[in-house]
Amino acid sequence: MNCNDIIKKLRTTRNAERGELIYLLENITDGEREVLRRSAQEVAQEHFGNKIYIRGLIEISSYCKNDCLYCGIRRSNKNAVRYRLTPDEILSCCEHGYELGFCTFVLQGGEDPYYTDDLLCELIGEIKRKCPGCAVTLSLGERSYESLQRLYDAGADRYLMRHETADKAHYEKLHPKELSFENRISTLYKLKEIGYQTGAGFMVGSPYQTAATLAEDLMFIKKLQPQMCGIGPFVPHKDTVFRDEEHGGLNLTLTLLSVIRLMNPDVLLPATTALGTIDPRGRELGILHGANVVMPNLSPAAHRKDYSLYDNKICTGEEAAECLNCLKGRMRSIGYEIVKSRGDYAGV
Numbered sequence: 001m002n003c004n005d006i007i008k009k010l011r012t013t014r015n016a017e018r019g020e021l022i023y024l025l026e027n028i029t030d031g032e033r034e035v036l037r038r039s040a041q042e043v044a045q046e047h048f049g050n051k052i053y054i055r056g057l058i059e060i061s062s063y064c065k066n067d068c069l070y071c072g073i074r075r076s077n078k079n080a081v082r083y084r085l086t087p088d089e090i091l092s093c094c095e096h097g098y099e100l101g102f103c104t105f106v107l108q109g110g111e112d113p114y115y116t117d118d119l120l121c122e123l124i125g126e127i128k129r130k131c132p133g134c135a136v137t138l139s140l141g142e143r144s145y146e147s148l149q150r151l152y153d154a155g156a157d158r159y160l161m162r163h164e165t166a167d168k169a170h171y172e173k174l175h176p177k178e179l180s181f182e183n184r185i186s187t188l189y190k191l192k193e194i195g196y197q198t199g200a201g202f203m204v205g206s207p208y209q210t211a212a213t214l215a216e217d218l219m220f221i222k223k224l225q226p227q228m229c230g231i232g233p234f235v236p237h238k239d240t241v242f243r244d245e246e247h248g249g250l251n252l253t254l255t256l257l258s259v260i261r262l263m264n265p266d267v268l269l270p271a272t273t274a275l276g277t278i279d280p281r282g283r284e285l286g287i288l289h290g291a292n293v294v295m296p297n298l299s300p301a302a303h304r305k306d307y308s309l310y311d312n313k314i315c316t317g318e319e320a321a322e323c324l325n326c327l328k329g330r331m332r333s334i335g336y337e338i339v340k341s342r343g344d345y346a347g348v
């Protein structure tokens with residue numbers, strides 16, 4: 001099969017063999033990528049029209065007990081400036097966002113034991129009281145089944161936790177020994193079992209990644225059937241061992257967004273900040289390749305630059321309202337419209 005045949009197969013059967021995925025990733029030409037892009041954009045439009053969902057991202061803590069080799073807030077980075085937001089500060093961000101029209105708040109942070117189950121349960125309840133009808137998404141890393149269940153029972157709706165790579169040997173090259181690939185994957189299944197709308201995902205162009213490991217990622221997503229999938233290019237951070245590595249490629253990231261859209265037609269798929277970081281029109285291109293979500297930053301401007309997972313991150317100097325207006329303009333420029341609905345997963 002050539003690339004165009006594989007693209008057709010992806011469109012009609014929503015699947016392909018491992019070998020076909022590898023072949024596509026290694027051989028796709030610019031012309032073929034345009035065919036793939038159009039197909040993915042059509043599928044996204046069948047499900048979401050020209051509507052783009054927004055999620056207000058609140059970066060609650062730059063403390064992390066983990067030491068992932070690629071990440072700027074890894075615990076061994078002595079240069080990282082650490083901060084954590086108090087429940088009141090988080091609540092004010094949500095209330096401000098709610099006034100601006102946000103109906104989803106993503107609480108993201110390093111794995112920081114300060115945020116106990118008791119604290120988070122109370123906070124989730126407060127957010128739901130102060131912002132009626134909103135969705136609360138957590139992105140706080142691996143927690144125990146009991147903890148995830150308690151947070152769900154307290155009202156959390158969704159949980160984002162990228163699997164990072166579906167290849168165990170690759171996972172072990174990106175993470176310290178104490179982190180376990182099996183635990184990562186089983187936590188994702190637990191999240192789904194509990195009832196969370198669950199997000200998996202991976203970095204594109206991370207060190208040691210190959211077309212074969214990417215094919216594993218695509219097949220893993222097909223199998224897990226997450227409601228959301230976050231992918232963005234790896235971007236090196238100056239205080240990590242990967243400081244001299246290249247960032248992930250724009251075209252490869254766009255190709256993967258399109259393939260994910262064809263394989264998972266109704267998945268919620270963001271055009272990420274990392275994509276906007278490697279190319280000034282990255283997020284617009286992401287939407288044109290099948291993405292349907294953007295995540296403007298609602299974090300307090302004073303702490304933005306300290307949530308530094310990778311270098312040169314965009315939107316670190318803007319206020320929430322500026323980020324939202326900027327994205328509205330960007331989406332309008334390509335014929336899309338930001339909507340205020342919660343944007344729940346609508347599939348089965």
Ligand code: 5AD
Binds near residue numbers: 162232
């Ligand atoms: N480049 C790009 N993405 C990164 N992340 C962490 N470090 C980097 C980096 N250097 C991503 C990971 C994580 C998410 C919150 O940010 O995929 O899951």
Ligand code: FES
Binds near residue numbers: 297323327
């Ligand atoms: Fe943050 Fe454009 S989205 S400034």
